Amino acid sequence: MNSASPRGRIDVAGFGLRFGQTTAVSDISLHVKPGEFVSLIGPSGCGKSTVLNAVAGFLTPTAGRVLVDSEPVRGPSADRGMVFQQYSLFPWKTVRENVEFGLKMQGMGKSERLATARTLLSVAGLHAFENHYPEQLSGGMKQRVGIxxxxxxxxxxxLLDEPFGALDAQTRMIMQELLLDLWEGLKISVLFVTHDIDEAIFLSDRIYVVTAAPGRIKAELTVPLPRPRAAGMSETADFHHLRGRLLELIREESLRAMGNEVAAQSGRRAGLDLADAIGAARL
Amino acid sequence: MPDMVIEIGAPVAAPLAPAGSHRAAVRTALLRLRGPALGLLTIALALLAWDLLTTYRVSFHIRFLNVPTPASVLASASHAFSDPDFSYNLLISCRRIGTGFLAATALGVPLGLTMGRWRLLRDALLPLFEIVRPIPAIAWVPMSIMLWPSNEESIVFITFLGSFFPILLNTLMGMGQVDPVLVRAARCLGAKEVSIFREVLLPAVLPQVFTGLAVGMGVAWVSLIAAEMIAGQFGIGYFTWEAYSLVQYPDIVLGMVCIGALGLGSSALIRLVGWLVMPWGRLAGGRPK
Structure with missing residues (x-):
């Protein structure tokens, strides 16, 4: 976390992924500057998560490059933290043990681990739950622990893959604010995948719109809202204007995606299933 | 029970609570005792039936003529438990179960984990196991005697065989149910293969492993007793069969009861260990499965 030169630059250049005859994503280029908050938004099944998984190191590009701080990504690493849509906490570990896991993998000693985990948990308002098992937590709390x-x-x-998709609206707002607090405190680069337009605007510095399969970048928009963000900003003209544009862009793509599904249902489905299968095989 | 007596006898001890809540508490306590009481009643009735059938030497197709009475079994038990030979028989059976079962666990669990993780290993071994598995461990008795230099080893081997497949296959099945996102999460947090096994896969399959251990323990006893009856020179299975040969009928029932008790005890031990090593599994029911 200490760095003289800013770290955490993501460069995806001409990224493509094909499974046999099927193209999941093609020619995706995007970047995240150090400390920037960038969202990927698009209809479901468009390949946003594919991009994220490639940056995480779970997928190897069949075309183009994925670089983090000018280094090609080769497999997953603790340099790139990931929060999954499904709560991916280890059910057999307590909240604190879950938080300690990465530190344990780094070889940090027990007492130091404990102290670090406790500090982090209290920052996130979870110190009272450190000895709880994930099963005893609500969805929002689970995801807080995940972050x-x-x-x-x-x-x-x-990297966050629709992390708040399964939460109710109120909890989601709270989680978004918490994420922004943590991000502002840590000055970390964030790549956030969502299909929620308001969420993308509220959180991001920039937003990439991804087309329906095969995924491409359709548009790149800068969010003009000042920092720190506040809940009331969703009523401003800037917000409304941006939301209108995004709605239009995504509506086109969603329609196209549905059209695709009717026209080439079997082919596209097979491609997606294949993508899932390969993703699973590469665990 | 003492609690109940106090509640009924001294309601004034808790003047704040209305009298009705005492009655409710007593009713709850009684309801809670109803299940165990019913169970005990059935056991008592079964014992009574046994006693009547044997005392009056009932014979209607099924013949109770030579079946020992509960009293005679009790008498032979009190005699047997002061006899060092009998204790030795029990001990040696427990040792055989322990050795065979631990060997099956030590081999079956790691093999199940690695076969679940590496497809190549699974493809190589599973067909062989599928062919060998349907052969009951008892059918291995002659072969086992030929294979192993001592009777002792051949009996332990049979016990091992009986428990090995349930343990292996349950572990393997558990591996198929591990949520892949947990493995990905671990890798994102810097876990390498060995840590993934130790920190993710093993705890994730523990519930199925313990199912396998419980089933395996049952089969181990079946196999052990059969092997002892056929080939043993010691052991509780040998004792039971020998009692029949020597026309010591009370000892047959004594042997049966001991086998049942040991089986019950060993499966309770497995449940206890499972309960101890899976604290997160206690949340739902709070009790071992």
């Missing part, structure tokens, strides 16, 4: 766990090792970038 803390991903940040514990001090990664250069944080």
């Amino acid at each position: 803390v766990r991903a940040l514990a090792t001090g990664p250069r970038v944080l």
Whole structure:
């Protein structure tokens, strides 16, 4: 986390992924500057998560490059923290043990681990639950632990794959604010995948719109809202204007995606299933 | 029970609570005792039936003529438990179970984990196991005697065989149910293969492993007793069969009861260990499965 030169730059250049005859994503180019908060938004199944998984190191590009701080990504690493849509906490570990996991993998001693985990948990308001098992927590709390766990090792970038998709609206707002607080405190680069337009605007510095399969970058928008963000900003003209544009862009793509599904249902489905299968095989 | 007596006898001891809540508490306590009481009643009735059938030497197709009475079994038990030979028989059976079962666990669990993780190993070994598995461990008795230099080893081997497949296959099945996102999360946090096994896969399959251990322990006893009856020179299975040969009928029942008790005890031990090593699994029911 200490750095003289800013770290955490993500460069995806001409990234493509094909499984046999099927193209999941093609020619995706995007970047995240150190400390920047960038969202990927698009219809479901468009390949946003594919990009994220490539940056995480779970997928190897069949075309183009994925670089983090000018280094090609080769497999997953604690340098790139990831928060999954499904709560991916280890059910057999307590909240604190979950947070300690990455530190343990780094070989940190027991007492130091304990102290670090406790500090992080209290920052996230979870200190009272350190000895709880994940099963005893609500969805929002689980995901809070997931974020803390991903940040514990001090990664250069944080990757989030629709992390709040399963939460109710109120909890989601709270989680978004918490994420922004942590991000502002840590000055970490964030790549955030969502299909929620308001969420993308509220959180991001920039937003990439991804097209329906095969995924490409359709548009790149800068969010003009000042920092720190506040809940009331969703009523401003800037917010409304941006939301209108995004709605339009995504509506086109969603329609196209549905059209695709009717026209080439079997082919595209097979491609997606294949993508899942390969993703699973590469675990 | 003492609690109940106090509640009924001294309601004034808790003047704040209305009398109705005492009655409710007593009713709850009684309801809680109803299940165990019913169970005990059935056991008592079964014992009574045994006693009547044997005392009056009932014979209607099924013949109770030579079946020992509960009293005679009790008498032979009190005699047997002061006899060092009998204790030795029990001890040696426990040792055989312990050795065979631990060997099966030590081999079956790691093999199940690695076969679940590496497809190549699974493809190589599973067909062989599928062919060998349906052969009951008892059918191995002659072969086992030929294979192993001592009777002792051949009996332990049979016990091992009986428990090995349930343990291996349950572990393997558990591996198929591990949520892949947990492995990905671990890798993102810097876990290498060895840590993934130790910190993710093993705890994730523990519930199925313990199912396998419980089933395996049952099969181990079946196999052990059969092997002892056929080939043993010691052991509780040998004792039971020998009792029949020597026309010491009370000892047959004594042997059976001991085998049942040991089986019950060993499966309770497995549940206890499972309960101890899986504290997160206690959340739902709070009790071992």
